Amino acid sequence: MEGLSFFVGVIGNVISVLVFLSPVGTFWRIIKHSSTEDFESLPYICTLLNCSLWTYYGITKPGGLLVATVNGFGILVEAVYVVLFLIFAPRKMRVKTGILVGILDVGFLAAAIVVTRLAVEGETRIDVIGFMCAGLNIIMYGSPLAAMKTVVTRKSVEYMPFFLSFSLFLNGGIWAFYALLVQDYFLGIPNGIGFLLGIAQLLLYAIYRNAKPSNSCSASESMEQGLQREPLISPALH
Numbered sequence: 377m378e379g380l381s382f383f384v385g386v387i388g389n390v391i392s393v394l395v396f397l398s399p400v401g402t403f404w405r406i407i408k409h410s411s412t413e414d415f416e417s418l419p420y421i422c423t424l425l426n427c428s429l430w431t432y433y434g435i436t437k438p439g440g441l442l443v444a445t446v447n448g449f450g451i452l453v454e455a456v457y458v459v460l461f462l463i464f465a466p467r468k469m470r471v472k473t474g475i476l477v478g479i480l481d482v483g484f485l486a487a488a489i490v491v492t493r494l495a496v497e498g499e500t501r502i503d504v505i506g507f508m509c510a511g512l513n514i515i516m517y518g519s520p521l522a523a524m525k526t527v528v529t530r531k532s533v534e535y536m537p538f539f540l541s542f543s544l545f546l547n548g549g550i551w552a553f554y555a556l557l558v559q560d561y562f563l564g565i566p567n568g569i570g571f572l573l574g575i576a577q578l579l580l581y582a583i584y585r586n587a588k589p590s591n592s593c594s595a596s597e598s599m600e601q602g603l604q605r606e607p608l609i610s611p612a613l614h
Contacts, residue, residue, distance in 0.1 A: 381557035385442035388550045417461040417473040424454035506562030513566035545574025
């Protein structure tokens, strides 16, 4: 069983790395245009916090190496994305990004580490960190839920790219299976939800992929809406 769980975890790591890298096209566009245009930094900031908490969880929990390594990679990638926002965003957005990074990625993370190190220990510490990780993951599922609502309202999948829906399905499924093998409920619950949301999105995609949109929008607006949802889908990969 241990060999199977390791094999599944390695597959999950590979899939997660690919999803972490999925916004590269967005940031290549930002670098070429020397502007973040109307893209928002909050999804990347939240994903950075999410990866940091899961890395801390993986380091703290015995046998959590695979969780720590993939999310450690996620920290590096998301940090690059945030830095690019700080470089290329308009002044107002840079200030907003800097404040959010300070509050969430520095302040909240530091507080979580200090509290769990000083106030709790042993299994209780692992449980507290796990609750924070799972809770943040579940909150961040507001993005794919919003995408599904948009699809139903507009009767079009233009705001819900197939790759993102498929990655949510595949990622959530493989990590939920891994969590089942290692009996990790904190890992299993959010990824199980992600797996079910992925199935729901794929079903919506099958229903509406050839439907005529009820409200028209430009191709650039469609791409922007889709890409901005990318990072909030990736956090379920642990």
